[in-house]
Amino acid sequence: MKIKPIDIVVLTKGQEEISDFGIVVSDYEFRDTKDPSYPHRKQVVWLNRGPILPKELPTPTLSGFMTTCSRFVKRKQEMINVLLEKNTMMENNQYFILRHNVDSPWDDVEGNKYHFGNTVPNQKKLRKAGVGTKTIWFTKQDGDYYFWGYGTVKEIEIVKEGEHWNLTYDDYTFFEKQPDSIELDGKFLKHGNESIQKQIEHVENFNNQHAMVEITKKIYEEITGDKTSMSSPKIQIENYDKFFNILNKKKQFFFYGPPGTGKTFTAKKIAQEFIKESQTKFFSDEQYYEYVLSMIQKRSQEKGFNFEKQSEKKIILKNAEKEIRIYIDNSKSGKQTPHDCYVGISQSVIDFLNQTDEENRFVLIINNDVKNFASIPHRFIIKNVKLSGGENWDSSGNGDHSFHIHVYDDKSQFRTNDDYYENYVDCSDLLSNIEILYDSHGKSCNKLEKVTFHQSFSYEEFIEGIRPKTDDKINQVTYPIEDGIFKRLSKCASLHDKENFVLIIDEINRGNISKIFGELITLLENDKRGDEVTLPYSKKLFSVPENLYIIGTMNTADRSLVHIDAALKRRFGQYELMPNYSILDAKIDKIHLGTLLENINQKIINAGFRDNQIGHSYFMTDGNPITTKEELQFAFAYDIVPLLKDNFYDDDKILKDILGDEFIDENRDTISEWMEDVSVFMKTIESAYPEAIE
Incomplete structure (x- = not known):
């Protein structure tokens, strides 16, 4: 049977284990290798979901497992979705403690990165564990373990190929000060008790000298106090699916509810996940290449350029005024570091680019692992990007040269010098940027945009309007018609269809919805997408594309839902977000935060003001419940009491x-004593809300 792209591959060791799952991502290729290997190949992206032993399966045989899977996942596409998520029954997170040296030249006391080299024992095991690995940083003093904090690996960044790497985090949490903590670099390190130290020393293949030690889930949870380290986010994904369904059916909806219930936060999270569900997610390398090419062809036609495909990697765009030359680097998917693109520019490519003016030479880098691309002027590369040296490359850029660039789904960056450890320079303005090929001021297409409505917000800001501009060349004020945010995003969505x-x-x-949307309000409906209207300023035809979605938010305490424009309500789905007490399952001293907020809100509801409840976010910081008396005092002093x-x-x-x-006193003035003394404040809370005491 012929294996095709997007087929599922299950790798086994006989009947001993399921080693891994993979997705075929390429067509057949023949690679004539000198070493003992198979020349007939197809590329596979391995999903790091193994090994899985028979005793871990729903039924303890491989055939039983496959039968279970076939019943659980009815279609291949669903199987791919299941495999690509980190929340399936095949979840296999790993846990490590990592030595953190405060005197290291790569010391990072902010928890953003952890550096290691190829001489560190267990580094291969850690890199294989990959993204999603749970880690704890430790230091040893007088034979005891002290822990800095913990975080989940977001990416493994290559600092120097085959030699140095960085683990990167965006959720690293340092431990709070405790009675037996020690202070280093301004942080309070948690002391590992005797039980934890003995458990660490008894893990398999433990070596007291190793800077990286794989530990068990139990040890991880005991150190961090995080009992949800392996809990599945499947419910969260199912919630996403519910909102995805609303977007697909209605094209737009809005959240409504009291202040502080996380409407904007939730909208952003849903938007970010929904963007990832684009059709391109399942494109093969060849399909995505053709898709990028089709966008260049479409835009060139609109701009009046002839499109010539000289070869798979060399494109020429030409009109009467100028000639644009583009070299396409189409990196194959399946790279060890998905965002890292290594680009080589040969002398023949340089010769090709040099046949036009310097400002019209471009290198377009396609990263098939993330399904995104960056359009980079070649002179920008020569001037700014660190080029590789060595006997095979010309680091000046005059001859054969190469370089690394990071292309993510939402940003791009490059390195400017030999310092492998400095932060990379952002060049996200070149990401998904077709316009820069034709205009040096061309803007990239962001897939997520945000705007805030207010009473003076207008059609001219949202759709299009006349804006005064000073033209220094002629020393006059001009009045060009400029696109608003909705029209700009619509253009991007039409191109990236x-x-x-x-x-x-x-x-x-x-x-003012009627004023802001104008004649376009009817085009928002699902069955009206693609219909055209003539815009009043530019007199050009305009339509709302199928792949542009809107998520709104509104505060019911600010203005009642019944006052919302009826035309908007008909065209938008509506979803209520109310206070969530379950995520405030935490205590400060004797006070349980969830019960406290619930008691306050119940009194508001009893008074007949359901829409004026207090949201849970007032008792949260950085996505977690507040933890100190002072934070609770601040929330009451500057949020809760003034709002009420x-x-x-x-x-x-x-x-x-x-x-x-x-x-407050009889004059509605806030009593100052509880605001100034935290102990008085805690007594005040206990007196006002005794039900919250535990």
């Missing part, structure tokens, strides 16, 4: 029923 684009409109109820006083400015009785007599 296989990708999802999302506009988040914050405070959507505060704008404003909401019930004309009803002293309701305000007293909610806050009691401890927070």
Whole structure:
């Protein structure tokens, strides 16, 4: 049976184990290798989901496992989706403790990166564990373990090929000060008790000298106190699916609810995940290459350029005024570091590019691992990017040269010098940028944009309008017609028609909807997408593309839902977000945060003001519940009490029923004692809300 791209491959060791799962990502290729190997090949992306032993399967045989899978996943595409998520029954996260040396030249006390080299024992095992690995940094003093904090590996960044790497984090959490903590570099390190130290010393293949030690889930949880380290995010993904379904059916919806319930935060998370579900996610390398080429062809036709494909990698765009030459580097998927693209520019490519003016020479780098590309002027590369040296490359860029560039799904960056350890320079303005090929000021297409409506926000800002501009060349003020944010994003979505684009409109109820959307309000409907209208300023035809979606947010305490424009309500789905007490399952001293907030809100509801409840985000910081008395005191002093006083400015009785007599006096003035003394504040909380004491 012929193996095709996007087929599922299961790698086994006889009947001993399932070693891994993979997805075929290329067509057949013949590679004549000198070493003992197979020349007939297809590229496979391995998903690091093994090994899985028979005893771990739903039924303890391989055939039983496959039967279970075939029933669980009815179609191949669903199988791919399941395999690509980190939340399936094949979850196999790994856990490591990593020695952190404060005197190291690569010391990072902020928790952004962890550096290691190829001489460190267990580094291969750590790199194989890959993205999603749970790690804890440790230091040893007088034979005892002390722990800095913990985080999940976001990426493994290549610092120098085959020699140095960085683990990168965006969720690293340092431990709070405890009675037996020690202080280093301004951080308080948690002391590992005798039980933890003995468990570490008894892990398999333990060596006291090793800087990297693989540990068990139990040890990880005991050190961090994180009992959710292996809990599946499947429910969260199912929630995403619910919102994806609304977007696919309605094309737009808005969240509504009281302040502080995470409407904007949730909208952004959903938008980011929805963008990842674009059709290009499942393109083969060849399909994505053809897709990028089709965008250049389409835009060239609109701009009046002839499109000539000289070869698979050499493109010429020409009109009466100029000639644009593009070299396409089409990196194959399956790289060890998905975002890292290594580009080689040969003398023949240089000769090809040099046949036009310097400003019209481009290198377009396609990264098939993330399905994105960067359009880079060649002179920008020569001037700014660190070029590789050695006997095979010309680091001046005059002859054969090569370089690394990082192309992610949402950013791109490059290195400028030999310092492998400095931060890379951002060049995200070149990401997904077709326009720069024709205009040096051309903007890239962001798949996610955000705008906030307000009372003076206008059609001219949203769709298009006349804007005064000073033209220094003629020393006059001109009045060109400029596109608004919605029209710009619509153009991008029309060009990138296989990708999802999302506009988040914050405070959507505060704008004058009829004034802002104008004649386009009818084109938002699912069955009206693609219909054209003539815009009043430019007199050009315009339509809303199928792949542009809108997520709005509105605060019900600010303005009632019944006052929202009826035309908007008909065309938008609606989803209520209310306070979530379950994510505040934490105590400060005797006070349980979730119970405290629930008691406050119940008093507000009893007073008949359901839309004026307090959201859970007022008791959170950086996505987690607050942890100190001072943080709780601050929330009451500068958020909760002022908000309640404003909401019930004309009803002293309701305000007293909610806050009691401890927070404000008979003149509605805030009592200063609890604001100035945290111990007084805690007694005030306990007196006002005894139900929250545990």
